[in-house]
Amino acid sequence: MSILGYLRPYRRQIAYALCALLFTATITLSIGQGVRLIIDQGFSTGSTAQLRHYVQLFLLLVAALALGTFARYYWVTWLGERVVADIRSQVFNHLIDLHPGFFESNRGLEIQSRLTADTTLLQAVIGSSVSVALRNLIMMLGGTVWLFVTNAKLSALVLLCVPLVVAPIILFGRRVRGLSRRSQDSIADVGVYVGEVLGQIKTVQAYNHQPLDKARFSTVVEQAFAVARLRAVQRGLLISIVIVLVLGAVGLMLWVGGLDVIAGRISAGELAAFVFYSVIVGAAVGSVSEVIGDLQRAAGAAERIVELLASENEITAPPVGLQRLPARISGTIELHNLGFIYPGRPEIPALDAINLRIEPGTTLALVGPSGAGKSTLIDLxxxxxxxxxxxISVDGIDIRHLDPVDLRRCFALVSQTPALFFGTIDDNLRYGKPGASQQEVEAAARAAHAHDFICALPQGYQTRLGDAGSGLSGGQKQRLTIARAILTDAPILLLDEATSALDARSERTVQLALESLMRGRTTLVIAHRLATVQSADRIAVLDHGRLVAQGTHQELIQSCSLYAQLAKLQFDTHS
Known part of the structure; x- marks a missing residue:
């Protein structure tokens, strides 16, 4: 990932930041001359007026430095925040369009860590470390020039120390970069583990699993600490070596310079200025070497983000031959010799040679044992x-010739696990139709038998839900998702075990809501409870990915042994 690409739109702000950076560096370097003038023209001459004049000049430089520092800090911080906001938006926009298969092979919590922790690190580097590095580079170069202007002989000693300082920066820098990547990965592992355990906290506590989770988390934390410690050792060694070399060189210059002052070859002010510039250059070199560690960490974070941006979406609109569905389709669905194999299980076909036609406005129920391929069919x-x-064709058009957005607007999905989001009930109901009026929202809630319980809540439709709708019963959650599907008003309805997790009373209420929803729509129902699909226009029986029979409930009882066996197990149990 090229940070320059993200910075390019903000050339004006970069110019402001660079101007402030150059201004503050120039002022800082000028202070050295102010010190020389105070000593040589103020202290040495014994003139109070001269001393006052040069002290005022010195204070003026300090005030200018303060103003320049404010401008530099503001614009550099602005750039860091702005660029990272752009990166986060680009990564999120890329991720949210990726095919669901990507998230089955990549841990969602780890992706979340990359989007938050890694971009936060980039923000710190762009908004601070880069500025510090540039400022200290300018100070190092400018200070070196002033060193030679002040005293060429002493400056030659500085040049002798340069290779000694640069060598450890290069050597340790490579090590720090590798450790920085490992450190970011280990920090991500900590975040992933926390999210996973806390997200399943009821299961954790129900099985008294806390001691094992504490031990495992401690292991993960200690691994992260071990990598961070190694990185700290490498950076600490780098900084310590640079300090010893630089300040050792300053001590040597003080000795040589002091001899020159005693001998009258240079003035005390010139030596003070030279020491000032030596300290400036030494501090700049030390700061640059320290910032290199931050830059190495940022490089590791950038690599992780690049991996996300490089992930390709396998489900896209066709580049050629794109077709469009009419605004309102009839809802005819046809499956032509349909087969599917999951990439992770190539030896076992999930679906094999399925041929089906679902007429507009009719209901087809899919039944069969677990793993028969029912949910896979809905995914396809x-x-x-x-x-x-x-x-697969919808209204006679192969869905691979359609934009996925155009295709999915034709479907409303009600799954076994109600998918609700943090926010108000109103927000959740409008999820599929954000522009719906309040009257439409309430009408959908009434049709789903949800209006009464919503009105009984403290804030009614503005009641805020917790994560995944926490605070509501299973039946209430499911009725909200049905209301959302009713409000979406899509011509094709997909019901994936919509009532299987409910008690008998909730199931009856939800079933009434589903009947309202199914009216006049092409409906595909997945159900394990055969009692809920007896009234379907047609029932398709799947087994090991193959279509073994289809017909009405009574026909299948007579003609399909698998269906008859399932019916006997269920109805005999309940009799």
Whole structure:
């Protein structure tokens, strides 16, 4: 990832920051001459007027330095915050469009860590470390020039020390970069573990798993600490070596310079100025060597972010042959010799040679044992994955010839686990139709048998929900997702085990809401409870990814042994 690409739109702000940077560096270097003038023209002459004049000049330089520092700090910090905000937006916008298969093979919490911790590190580097590095480079170069202007002989001693200082910076810098990448990875592991455990806190406590989780977390933290300690040792050695070399050289210059003052070859003010510039150059070299560690860490963070941005979306609109669906489709779905194999399980087909046609406005139920391929079929309909063989068509158009956005607007999904988000009930209901009026929202809630319980809540439709709708019962959550689907008003409805996790009373209420939702829509229902799909226009029986039978409930009881076995197990159990 090229940071320059993100900085390019902000040339004007960069110019402001550079001007302030150059201004403050120039003022800082000028202070050395102010010190020389105070000593040689103030102290040495014994003139009170001269001393007052040069002290006032010195204070004027200090005031200018303060103003310049404010401007530099503001614009550099602004650039850091602005660039990182752009990076975060680009990464998020890229991630949210990636196919769901990407998130099945990459841990979501680790991705979250990259989006937050790594970009925060970049912000600190762009908004601070880069400025410090540039400022100290200017100070180092400017100070070196003034050293030669002040005393060429003493400056030659500085040049002798340069190779001694640069060598450890190069040597330790490489080590620090590798350790910085490992440190960022280990910090991400800490965040991932915390998120995973706290996200399943009820299960953790129900099984009294806290001691094991504490021990495992301690291991993860200690691993992160070990890597950070190694990085700290390398950086500490680098800084210590640079300090010894630089300040040792300053001590040598003081000895040689002091002899020259005693011999009358230079003035005390010139030696003071030379020492000032020596300290400036030494401090600059030390700061640059320290900042190199931050830059190495930033490089590691940038590599991790680049990996995310380089991830390709496998589900996109076709570059050629793009077709569009009409504003309102009839809802005809056809599966032609459909086959699918998950990349992680290439030896076992999830779906094999499926042929089905679902007429507009009818209900098709998918039944079969777990792992038969029912949910996979819904994933393929929504084009979360592309089929391995055959094709799916909606209203006669192969869905691979459609923009996924155009395709998915035709579907409303109600899944087994209600998908609710942090925010108000109103926000959640409008999720599929943000521009809906309040009357439309309430009408959808009434149709889903949710209006009464919503109104009974403290803030009604403005009641804020916790993560995943915490605070509501399973039936209430499910009715909200059904209301959202009703409000979306899509022509094709996908119900994936929408009532399987509910008690009998909640199931009855939700079933009534679903009947309102299904009316006039093409509906595909996945259900393990055969009692909920007996009234479907047609039932398709899947087993090991193959379509083994289809027909009505009564027809399948007579013609399909698998269906008859499932029906016997369920209805005999409940009888």
């Amino acid at each position: 309909l929504l084009r979360f994955f592309d089929c391995s063989e055959g094709h």
